[in-house]
Amino acid sequence: METAMKHTLKLGLTSLALINSAFAEELPLYQLNDVVVTATRSPQPIQNLVADVSVITAADIRAAGQSTLAEVLQAQPGVEISSNGGPGTTTSVYLRGANAGHTLVLVDGMRIGSATTGSTALENIPLDQVERIEILRGPASHLYGSEAIGGVIQIFTRSGKGAPAANFSAGIGSFNTQTLSAGYGGESGGNRFSFQAGHRESDGISSYAPGNPGYKNQNQDMDGYRNTSLSVKLARTLAAGHEIGVDGFASQGRSHYDGYFSSTDYYRDQALSAFGVYSKNRINGRWQSLVRMGVGSDHSDDYSSVKDVFNTDQNQFLWQNDIDAGPGTALLGVERVEQEVSGTTAYSVPSRTIQSYFAGYQAHAGLHSFQANLRNDDNSQFGSHGTGYLGYGYQLAPRWRVGAALGNAFKAPSFNDLYYPGSGNPDLRPERSRNKEASIHYGSGVHHFSAVVFDNQVSDLIAWMPIAPGSWTWKPVNINEASLRGVTLSGTSAAGGFHLDASLTLQQPEDAATGKRLINRAEQHGALKISRAMGAWKLAGEWIFSGERYSDAGNTLKMGGYGLLNISAGYALDKDWSLLARVNNLFDKQYELARGYGTPEVNVFAGVRYQPAK
DSSP states (O other), rough: OOHHHHHHHHHHHHHHHHHHHHOOOOOOOOOOOOOSSSSSSSSSSGGGGGSSSEEEHHHHHHHHOOSSHHHHHHHHTTTTEESSSTSSSSSEEEETOOOGGGGGEEEEEEEOOOTTTOOOOOOOOOOGEEEEEEEESSSOOHOTTTTTTSSSEEEEEEOSSOOOOOEEEEEEGGGGGEEEEEEEEEEETTEEEEEEEEEEEEEEEBBBBBSGGGGTTOOOOOOEEEEEEEEEEEEEEEEEEEEEEEEEEEEEEEEEEEEEEESSSEEEEEEEEEEEEEEEEEETEEEEEEEEEEEEEEEEEESSSSSSEEEEEEEEEEEEEEEETTTTTEEEEEEEEEEEEEEEOOOOOOOEEEEEEEEEEEEEEEEEEEEEEEEEEEEEEEEEEEEEEEEEEEETTTTTTEEEEEEEEEEEEHHHHOOOTTTTTTOOOOEEEEEEEEEEEEEEEEEEEEEEEEEEEEEEEEEEESSSSSSSSSEEEEEEEEEEEEEEEEEEEETTTTEEEOOOOOEEEEETTTBBBBBOSSEEEEEEEEEETTTTEEEEEEEEEEEEEEEEETTTTTEEEEEOOOOEEEESSSSEEEEEEEEEETOOOOOSSTTBBBBOEEEEEEEEEEEEOH
């Protein structure tokens, strides 16, 4: 397998190099101007970072015409997606081959995940509310604490910019899909504000695929989905360097799914929310302070044979200080999270508290970039856990940059793992990881290429095991280890009116003891997109591909690889109004994202958008 990996890596590097050569007409040197927050917790130019980061802007989302957050993420380097059916069904993300619960998801800096399952309902974060997404690949517990073993996905909701103006979009598509979104925002007299509301619904597809035994139990109906969402941002500048604000996000979704042993149609209501207040203060010329407090919630009501209610509320407090020190910025902060679960299940311990302290230093001086971080999380369940990070980057030449980093991370056990009645194990330890990586980046004009090699070793993985051979009673234990090795390749280029984006991930996500592939993960996956603007038109084609995967730990149940071709066309009616049409799965491929669950056939979506040019 090592040899196959090396051959595949050589092929991938050669392919991307040839693509870049084909587009390699010389243009003036292009300076990246994206400023990233997630990689260091403070705004930094992306070209100064050691960490492996992707940025998806509002313009990128509008141009692609994708309907769901999962579709947007699936086209990014290092990201794999699984889904238990159509829109609104449970969606999992695997970042650099790590487990689904090993990616921390933040909305405007707030945790909104479920403390009972240990995951975040990505399917109920609609694109209507999203302005920007930052993806940090690699361990990040040194910045954010638990869950960030594979990385962090931070979602920023819409904010007000420029002269106050309204926006509007509406669309229709296959499966009786209907969408509507409207908002108003801007800046006026030292105030920034944004109000955005959206609704989408779809008849969906059958969550069970025809090959699933549950499909034969008359569960062949369409499983629909609807979601209503709202985001609010208010900010006021009190004086130069002093700002107070309020951020709010709420999403209410209902998704239908099939019962396995009956023809009954079940459904789940789920509400996600994040509400916070903050104060940013420039204490002096060198010291910037941020104080934020708020609550993130995940409330889920499951209507199957009985009603199950699982609620998570997380009270969050942060005091972060960025201090100019020499050529860089020092970071000092304290964070507190109070998690409480409630519902129809009586957990023996329904709450826990995490008190955290963190420090760091990030600098870019001449040819050198440097980042170091330390963090300690004191969890009322298992005690203290320390994490750290050390990264260094060097500008080899005007167009070439190399980097290397070491870091560790952890994930705290969920309340289900610890305290579920009759099966929880309160003696569980956190899952832990140690990561090392090296990178090389090239940038010239509109031509950019990067390769990041990573080696992430995860220990104390939690697995459910029978308490004795042949026993019907299972409990979670810290028993498994995983080895996550691979490389992510990505590149962009432009020539002759065409724009190219390409990514390829080659990886070996394995059980360290057995050498078997981890479930739902491929050894190769990636995306290729080519777009062209012609006057008022913008045309694009996108190919999403993945190798074979397995749905069981023994690697006996194989899911075949797939390649999906999606095309889109946009037309600008004027500077503010535009039309969009998109065809997904153009060649009507049959494929699986999770074994036994349905995926959409060829489908279309068309819409109109009003977005004033600023």
